[in-house]
Structures are given as structure tokens and as C-alpha cells.
Amino acid sequence: MKDVDCDFGIFLDLYAYDNVPDNDFLMKFQAIEVWIISKLLILRSIPRPHLFYTGAKAKLIYAVCGIAHRLLCALHISKRRLYLAGKRACTRYNGVRTSRLAYLPEARPFASMIKRSDLYPLKKLPFEHLKLYFPHDMHEMLHAYYGDYMQLPPVEKRYNHCPYQLDFGDVTVRTSVSGKEDELHED
Numbered sequence: 001m002k003d004v005d006c007d008f009g010i011f012l013d014l015y016a017y018d019n020v021p022d023n024d025f026l027m028k029f030q031a032i033e034v035w036i037i038s039k040l041l042i043l044r045s046i047p048r049p050h051l052f053y054t055g056a057k058a059k060l061i062y063a064v065c066g067i068a069h070r071l072l073c074a075l076h077i078s079k080r081r082l083y084l085a086g087k088r089a090c091t092r093y094n095g096v097r098t099s100r101l102a103y104l105p106e107a108r109p110f111a112s113m114i115k116r117s118d119l120y121p122l123k124k125l126p127f128e129h130l131k132l133y134f135p136h137d138m139h140e141m142l143h144a145y146y147g148d149y150m151q152l153p154p155v156e157k158r159y160n161h162c163p164y165q166l167d168f169g170d171v172t173v174r175t176s177v178s179g180k181e182d183e184l185h186e187d
Helices: 024-045 055-074 079-090 138-146
Strands: 018-020 100-102 123-127 130-134 172-177 180-185
Touching: 018 024, 024 055, 024 079, 024 100
Parallel strands: none
Antiparallel strands: 018 100, 123 130, 172 180
16 A cells, blocks of 8 residues: 555544345345445555455456556546445445344455344443443354454464554544543653
């Protein structure tokens, strides 16, 4: 991502779960549509995304990515247009009560599928010096996404986002919790 003209900063992933239909065919259609649009949005922004492939397969995939990027640019398909198309596809069933939810722009679109009953009713639990809302059945949600989440995966199945440069600089973070202000400094 070193050639992408963007200050990425440090971020925290927040997953927006949307309703997905209970009908398996419609759910798969929605998931595949969102997945394709999200990958086109990435390719519109990044001609050569970092992928975990090597050899001839990598060369072929990078060639296709480069062609797709140039085609999207040549056709003047804007990032905003792709974003709005993806958002419409993600939220298509939000007015319908369904038994499951998902974050579909995921690398693995079916991995984030959850049962509504695993999420609701939310539970308020202590976390550090706060009380936060958590899913009703955290174990089931974590297990569905990660498998045995209490065990590290084998080394060959671990991966990272592979930053080109990781610089936290001179960091001062101010937080305010319950009216008290805390100051955190990089050491």
C-alpha cells in the first residue's frame, strides 16, 4: 500500500452487520454481489493490492488486478459510485426482519454470518474500567468466525496486513471516561 496516496493512520475495525435474507439462494446472491463490488472498489483505488500468492499464480492475479484497475479508471467508474452500489447491496434487507446478519464486504463474506439470537439481547459487561455492550453469545460468534479462537493457528496459516512502514511518531492520546481525563504517552 506504499504507493496509495492516502494517510492511513491507525484505525480500529468496526463491522456494520446488516440483515441478510433467510433464503439461502438470495443470501448467497447478496454476499457474492457485495464481495465483487468491494473488490472492485479496492481495485479502483489500488492497482496492485498485497495478496498472499507466489509464483505464476501471483503474476497472473497481479496482471488481472492491473487490467481491472486501468479499465475502471478508463471507464470513469468512481470510487463513490462503487461505494454507493456496495452500500445499497449490503443494506438491501435492512427493512426486513431476518434471523441472521452479516458483514458482507469481508474477505470471506460468509465467515461473518451470525444468528440474530447470538447477538441479541446484548449483555453489558465490565471491560477495563468501563461497562460495554457485548453480544449475547460471544463464544458462539467467535467460534463461528475463528474456529477454536483460544488456540493460535499454525504458523503457516497466520497472516498480517504487512505494512510498508509502521510509524507511531510522537503520540499523545487523550481520553475522557466518566468525566475523568487520562493522558497516555508513547514510551
